Amino acid sequence: MDAFVVKLPRGPAEDGGGSSGGKRPRLEKPGPERPPAREIRAEGLSCDYRILFGKAEADEIFQELEKEVEYFEGIIPLQVFGTWHKIPRKKVTYGDPGLSYTYSGVTFHPKPWIPVLTRIRERVTLETGHTFNFVLINRYSTKDGLDHIGEHRDDEKELVPLSPIASVSFGACRDFVFRRREQRGRGGARGPARICLQLAHGSLLLMKHPTNVHWYHSLPPRRRVLAPRVNLTFRNVLPVSKRGNVQPGGPLGSEK
Numbered sequence: 603m604d605a606f607v608v609k610l611p612r613g614p615a616e617d618g619g620g621s622s623g624g625k626r627p628r629l630e631k632p633g634p635e636r637p638p639a640r641e642i643r644a645e646g647l648s649c650d651y652r653i654l655f656g657k658a659e660a661d662e663i664f665q666e667l668e669k670e671v672e673y674f675e676g677i678i679p680l681q682v683f684g685t686w687h688k689i690p691r692k693k694v695t696y697g698d699p700g701l702s703y704t705y706s707g708v709t710f711h712p713k714p715w716i717p718v719l720t721r722i723r724e725r726v727t728l729e730t731g732h733t734f735n736f737v738l739i740n741r742y743s744t745k746d747g748l749d750h751i752g753e754h755r756d757d758e759k760e761l762v763p764l765s766p767i768a769s770v771s772f773g774a775c776r777d778f779v780f781r782r783r784e785q786r787g788r789g790g791a792r793g794p795a796r797i798c799l800q801l802a803h804g805s806l807l808l809m810k811h812p813t814n815v816h817w818y819h820s821l822p823p824r825r826r827v828l829a830p831r832v833n834l835t836f837r838n839v840l841p842v843s844k845r846g847n848v849q850p851g852g853p854l855g856s857e858k
């Protein structure tokens with residue numbers, strides 16, 4: 603991993619953190635299962651990582667997600683540089699009524715919230731102080747560790763400007779890689795090029811502005827990881843009435 607700044611408020615943390623760091627309410631005390639939060643900082647990158655749910659609660663939620671979440675059926679097409687592909691994972695969106703979200707050439711209409719998603723969303727809000735009206739869920743299956751998400755930025759114009767994205771993970775711990783936008787292609791810029799995190803069971807990664815302006819992220823294939831993983835990215839989507847002249851969809855060529 604290249605050099606980057608990680609602030610550890612209280613002692614080292616290998617795979618997560620639990621301090622809300624401030625006046626935000628906290629439901630569980632930091633303990634063996636809730637190590638301190640990590641602030642991940644680099645030029646143009648600002649993220650907070652912590653363990654949001656202790657193991658027992660994360661296990662229970664993961665089981666409920668596996669039972670209750672209904673993924674989009676059939677082949678979901680993905681447009682990369684003008685060519686259509688099948689996405690290498692399962693996916694679905696839930697959210698407030700009337701919202702829609704378009705990326706890689708496909709528009710998604712969210713299903714209505716279900717209790718397990720409301721529970722996670724409320725906990726994220728308690729922990730971060732931010733509210734969210736939409737969640738994108740990705741499930742990476744057990745078959746061979748090859749399910750993944752390609753390099754992209756969460757920079758769709760339907761997102762409320764400057765609002766953070768809260769990424770909550772359950773199941774297998776997978777590598778999550780940030781790569782500086784300026785380092786793409788030839789003739790890279792100065793500073794750290796990549797930051798690799800391991801997103802643990804029950805963890806929360808809060809990606810704050812301007813991270814998604816300057817850094818791409820991906821979840822690369824990992825052949826050795828055969829257990830399933832479910833990731834939920836809570837977002838704030840602009841209602842259609844407030845979008846003005848927004849052209850839906852991210853830049854083609856960013857795989858999502």
Ligand SMILES: O=C(O)CCC(=O)C(=O)O
Pocket residue numbers: 738740751756769771778801819820821833835858
């Ligand atoms: O599964 C992950 O951790 C990444 C998901 C992601 O990048 C996305 O939903 O935009």
